[in-house]
Amino acid sequence: MRKTPCIFDRLSAIGFHLLLALAILPGVARADWISREEPIMGTRCAVELWADDRAKGEAAITSVFDDMKRIDRLMSTWKEDTEISLVNREGGKHPVKISEELFRLLQQSVKYSELTHGAFDITYASVGYLYDFKKGVHPDQKAIDAALPGINWRHMVLDEKKLTVFFTRPGMRIDLGGIAKGHSVDRGIEILKQQGITRAMVNAGGDTRILGDRFGKPWVVGVRDPDHAGKVFLRLPLTDASFSTSGDYERYFDEDGKRFHHIIDPKTGDSARKCRSVTIISDTATRTDALTKSVFVMGPEEGIKFIDTLTGVDAVAVSPEGKVFYSKGLAPPSE
Numbered sequence: 475m476r477k478t479p480c481i482f483d484r485l486s487a488i489g490f491h492l493l494l495a496l497a498i499l500p501g502v503a504r505a506d507w508i509s510r511e512e513p514i515m516g517t518r519c520a521v522e523l524w525a526d527d528r529a530k531g532e533a534a535i536t537s538v539f540d541d542m543k544r545i546d547r548l549m550s551t552w553k554e555d556t557e558i559s560l561v562n563r564e565g566g567k568h569p570v571k572i573s574e575e576l577f578r579l580l581q582q583s584v585k586y587s588e589l590t591h592g593a594f595d596i597t598y599a600s601v602g603y604l605y606d607f608k609k610g611v612h613p614d615q616k617a618i619d620a621a622l623p624g625i626n627w628r629h630m631v632l633d634e635k636k637l638t639v640f641f642t643r644p645g646m647r648i649d650l651g652g653i654a655k656g657h658s659v660d661r662g663i664e665i666l667k668q669q670g671i672t673r674a675m676v677n678a679g680g681d682t683r684i685l686g687d688r689f690g691k692p693w694v695v696g697v698r699d700p701d702h703a704g705k706v707f708l709r710l711p712l713t714d715a716s717f718s719t720s721g722d723y724e725r726y727f728d729e730d731g732k733r734f735h736h737i738i739d740p741k742t743g744d745s746a747r748k749c750r751s752v753t754i755i756s757d758t759a760t761r762t763d764a765l766t767k768s769v770f771v772m773g774p775e776e777g778i779k780f781i782d783t784l785t786g787v788d789a790v791a792v793s794p795e796g797k798v799f800y801s802k803g804l805a806p807p808s809e
Contacts, residue, residue: 656763
């Protein structure tokens, strides 16, 4: 990962969302920047790349979106015929045979659970499925207490020889919403590399990976106030890097002055409330996707201390009070 020195803009309202500020470069014969967006995996997905041949570039973008749709058909909990849905229905009854791709991602999820001491845990869905953010529905404390014992990655048994998954505790469910989009972005970049693309950006919601530069210039990513789309308080020039942002403003509803959002604290079964937003920068989108959720649950102080123990990872976290915390790899903003 090559990271250019940071450029910081401070605004009064603080929070995060990703905003790509892309330079317009002159084209040459038959070569140009090509971009396209599609709604996939319940979010906005986008690809931008430089291609010497437009038809080749368009075909490359299509291949990335086709793979994202394939992953959605494999890992979505919103579709009844996916492997994840099968695991959630049958995993507590008997070992369920799954594809190697899904099995490897479950293994990675377990590694992040171990690394973060449970701040990242895909079995959060044992309680998470009780929330409906579109309808403004959340479980009461009695329902949470009843389902909470199902949250524990240690009760998910993975058999590598047989490629099976089994839940040792009734009522367990898993959801890869905190890592699957990052996986799809990494897959997209690899697909583009295989087709000879050397400059590109692949995005799925809050997860993005950048390939190469913009002909000697970095890709500039901006982090904006979640409540004011036009306000950016931090800009980062990046080349060959991945970054993810998670915030309490993505899927949420407010009730009696309290915000319920999709990032669930595995220890409580309630929405995590120690952060407003977290951005992670590292080498792969799978990694940044998982670590944003982890730091969000830990809180800014504990989370940044944790990030500082890792190699090749930087982070910025915003507390509910609006205080910004930076990992040691990022220079603090000048006053």
